Structures are given as structure tokens and as C-alpha cells.
Ligand SMILES: NC(=O)C1=CN([C@@H]2O[C@H](COP(=O)(O)OP(=O)(O)OC[C@H]3O[C@@H](n4cnc5c(N)ncnc54)[C@H](OP(=O)(O)O)[C@@H]3O)[C@@H](O)[C@H]2O)C=CC1
């Protein structure tokens with residue numbers, strides 16, 4: 113059950129609030145999933161009147177929400193307030209405290225405060241510190257803080273940040289967002305595995321040949337070059353989303369369906385991922401590349417280094433493919449391939465489980481029978497696709513792959529809840545299952561940091577690929593070297 117609360121949204125004039133958070137709140141409201149006693153205090157640096165802020169919220173909902181504005185609108189928008197404040201200026205926080213108290217009084221909301229930090233990472237620390245100094249965290253109800261990614265730039269900076277935030281919030285009050293964990297089919301991986309007799313007994317190295325996880329994007333760096341050129345695909349996507357999807361595929365059944373039990377199992381996977389330290393090993397297992405100019409949907413697009421605000425000599429990778437091993441009993445010897453990149457041919461997220469071949473006997477005398485493949489489709493479709501072998505009715509000597517597909521469209525505009533809807537609701541319910549615990553974040557950095565260092569030392573080549581392609585040839589070779597291929601992303 114969502115609990116009565118005030119959401120204090122830092123970054124209320126920013127891109128994330130506009131594209132994701134206001135639409136998510138509106139969907140929850142329309143589906144009667146917000147508590148009756150609920151209000152939002154938006155915080156931004158620029159000075160805006162209440163009316164202009166409410167107009168901004170409205171236009172964001174008109175552009176990005178799943179539901180059109182209807183006659184319940186006035187009730188929804190009457191719960192939105194705006195405070196202009198400079199996060200660095202402690203004096204500004206008295207106005208914020210006053211607004212929060214007034215809103216709590218007027219809407220009869222108990223002092224439950226959800227602080228959502230949709231702001232640049234360098235502001236996470238000052239904002240928590242000043243909230244405490246200003247007495248805003250002396251509430252009588254609960255307090256929770258939602259922290260957007262990136263959580264640090266490497267292990268060291270993440271530790272420092274965690275230590276600072278930990279002086280103000282307890283671990284169970286900290287909700288570190290990884291929005292992939294809010295996606296329907298990422299959450300469904302557990303259900304596919306633990307609710308199907310068909311899958312769980314064969315979910316191991318005896319029956320699975322390899323796992324492939326792809327998250328491809330068509331967009332380039334867009335307006336985020338200042339951040340991205342210092343991050344790159346490894347930090348931006350692998351340290352969080354890709355490793356999190358891996359943990360969902362690989363974890364052991366939890367002792368209970370409770371947040372800590374599930375997170376404990378994910379941590380064990382992260383601990384078991386074989387770390388790579390030597391440049392030679394990293395070069396064999398990790399491919400990095402940067403996009404060149406190319407064509408997407410018949411439009412010419414720029415190369416990465418020609419993008420606005422990107423250093424023309426940038427060595428930042430916009431694509432990563434890697435092979436990981438999980439050194440535990442269930443997964444020993446089974447490669448987990450991941451690939452992610454910008455300016456690729458199609459926007460898609462899929463997890464592919466390729467099962468082992470049967471022995472070359474009976475119907476597989478030639479050893480040419482296609483393997484069974486389970487595709488967990490995360491985007492643009494939600495669902496699963498299973499490839500099996502069947503005899504062809506028209507030619508009884510011929511065995512050919514057939515597919516069973518259960519999918520529905522998950523693109524915006526279709527009626528499946530967005531990741532942010534689930535996650536905001538979870539915060540209001542105090543359910544941290546699909547947020548990353550500190551030990552998960554730290555372990556993910558421990559896996560990624562040595563690879564980043566090797567990239568930065570120039571010991572791993574930076575390949576290139578044409579925008580609109582599926583990445584560099586070297587990514588194909590990474591799997592071809594093991595006698596495999598990347599399964600093409602489904603249409
Ligand atoms: N945008 C996205 O798709 C995604 C964003 N994120 C993360 O979300 C966070 C926010 O990103 P995004 O919305 O894109 O960022 P924007 O740059 O669009 O917005 C930044 C927000 O922070 C406010 N702000 C900046 N400096 C101050 C200050 N000194 N005092 C008070 N407010 C300040 C801005 O206010 P004002 O405009 O009034 O100056 C604005 O509301 C980042 O951590 C980002 O990494 C994560 C995943 C995706």
C-alpha cells in the first residue's frame with residue numbers, strides 16, 4: 113500500500129522530471145495508486161511562479177504521459193507546489209521547510225517525506241547535507257531518499273558519496289534507482305524462472321550453452337555530452353543496467369520473496385563474476401568502440417566526435433561488448449555475453465538464453481539442429497519468445513525451428529506501466545526490492561573499475577562502427593571465437 117507522503121522533487125524543472133517523473137505520477141494518480149494524502153513540492157533553481165510550474169507539469173503530461181488530461185486534472189495539479197532554491201545555499205532551505213510544512217498541514221499529510229534527487233550527481237551530497245542542517249529531516253514520520261544514477265564515477269567516489277549520504281540517511285532509507293529494474297520484463301525474469309517447471313530445472317550450466325544480453329539504442333549522445341563523454345558506455349550502461357540484468361538471470365532462488373533476500377542473492381552473483389585485471393585478458397573479453405557517421409532511417413547522422421560538446425579527440429566508448437563468467441556451481445564455464453551501444457540499428461533490449469545442443473543422434477545426426485532459444489523481450493515488446501524444433505507437415509524428413517511468442521508492445525503510449533511508475537510506487541510503499549543496495553553498487557564498480565582503467569590507459573583498442581550498424585566486427589568475433597553468433601534482435 114502506498115503511504116500518505118509529500119514528495120520533494122529536486123530537479124523539478126529538468127529533463128528527467130519532464131519526460132519520466134511527472135508522467136509516472138500522473139499514471140499512478142489516474143490508476144488510483146497514489147495515496148489520497150499526497151502532494152509534490154517541486155524544487156528547481158530558476159524562479160517560477162506556481163502557475164507557470166503547473167503549466168510546465170501539464171505540458172510534460174500532454175507530451176509524455178500514457179493518459180490524456182481529463183476532468184480529474186484539477187485535483188491532480190492542485191497537489192503541485194514549486195520552490196526556487198539554490199542547492200548550494202543553506203539559507204534557501206528555510207523557504208523549502210516552510211512550504212513542506214504548509215503543504216502537510218493543508219493536505220493533512222503526516223510528516224512522511226520522500227526526497228527525490230533528479231539532479232546532477234555532484235549535487236547529491238550538498239543537498240542531503242543542507243536538508244539536515246535546515247532541520248527538514250527532523251520529521252515525525254518516515255524519510256526516504258531516491259538517488260538517480262550515476263552513483264559515483266568509480267568505486268572510490270561511490271564510497272565517498274555513500275559515506276556522506278550515510279551520515280544523513282540509513283541504508284534502508286536510501287533508494288538507488290536503476291530504472292531497468294523497474295521494467296516489466298526485467299522483474300518478470302524471476303517469475304519466468306521460479307514459476308515455471310519448464311525452465312527452473314534446466315536453468316544451469318548443464319543445459320544452457322550461453323546467455324546474451326543486448327541493450328541497443330538508436331539515439332546518439334543527444335544533449336548529454338558533458339556527462340557522457342566522461343562516462344562512456346561501460347559506466348553509463350554496463351556498471352548498472354547490464355550487470356543488474358545479469359544478476360536477475362543468474363541469481364539463486366531467494367529464501368523468501370523479500371527485498372533483502374532477493375538482494376542477497378543478487379550480491380552473491382556479483383561476487384562470483386570473474387574479475388578481469390590484466391590488459392591482455394580484458395582485450396580478449398571486452399570490445400569497446402565509438403560510432404562514426406552513418407545513416408539511420410535514411411538520415412545521415414554525425415559521428416560521435418562531431419557531436420556538440422564532445423571532445424573532438426575523445427576516446428570515449430559508445431559501444432561495449434563483453435564476455436563474463438560467473439564462477440559458481442550453477443554457471444561455471446557458461447559465457448554471459450553483453451552488448452550495449454548508441455547509434456545502433458535498432459532500439460531493443462533482450463535477454464537470450466541459448467540451450468545446449470542435443471547429442472548428434474536421431475533427429476540431430478548432422479549436428480545441424482537449431483538450438484532451443486528463449487528470448488526475454490524487454491523492449492520494444494514485453495514478453496517471451498521460445499524457439500523449438502518440429503517436424504514439417506509438408507516434408508516429414510525435415511525438422512525446422514518454430515516459435516512460440518507471447519508478447520505485447522511496451523513502447524511509450526501503450527498501456528503497460530513504465531519503469532518509473534513502478535519504482536515511484538515502490539518508494540511510496542517502502543519496497544526497496546528493485547533498487548540497488550550499496551553492496552551491489554560497490555561490487556559492480558569493482559568489476560568495472562579495472563576495465564575502465566585499462567580503457568583509459570589505451571591498452572585496449574578503441575574500434576569504430578558505422579552509425580546504424582550493429583557495432584564493430586570485433587564484437588562479432590568475440591562470440592564467433594567461441595563458435596557462436598549474436599542472435600539477431602527480433603523484429
Ligand atoms: N534525463 C534522463 O533521461 C536521465 C537522467 N538521469 C539522471 O537524473 C538526474 C537529472 O538529470 P536531468 O533531468 O537530465 O538533468 P537536467 O540538467 O535536465 O536538470 C537538472 C535539474 O537540476 C536543477 N539544478 C541544477 N543546479 C541546481 C542548483 N544549484 N540548485 C537547485 N537546482 C539545481 C535544475 O534546475 P534549473 O533548470 O532551474 O536550473 C534542473 O531542474 C541526473 O543525475 C541524471 O544523471 C538518469 C537517467 C536518465
Ligand SMILES: O=C1O[C@H](COP(=O)(O)O)[C@@H](O)[C@H](O)[C@H]1O
Nearest residue numbers: 261291327329348349353461491
Ligand atoms: O540510464 C540510461 O539509460 C538510457 C537507456 O534507457 P532505456 O530505458 O531507454 O533503455 C540511456 O539512453 C542512457 O544513456 C543511460 O544513462
